[in-house]
Amino acid sequence: MRRRYEIISKVCQELSEEAFKSYAGKRDYKRALEIYTLLATADCVPRDISNFSKNMLGRLSKKIEENT
Secondary structure, eight states, rough: OOHHHHHHHHHHHHHHHHHHHHIIIIOHHHHHHHHHHHHHHHSSSSHHHHHHHHHHHHHHHHHHHOOO
């Protein structure tokens, strides 16, 4: 069970980093939105990553509103 948790944590961390790169570097807001939504709503995601994803969804929505 512990090993499964470690694998899930690592994958979630990598997804979070990918979403941040899409948000900050590439300005690919659609991809960042998809990843952050998945991380914020899934049950198996560690709490700290889920909370970070919810925070980033808020920032992302502000950026999208500014650009439209």
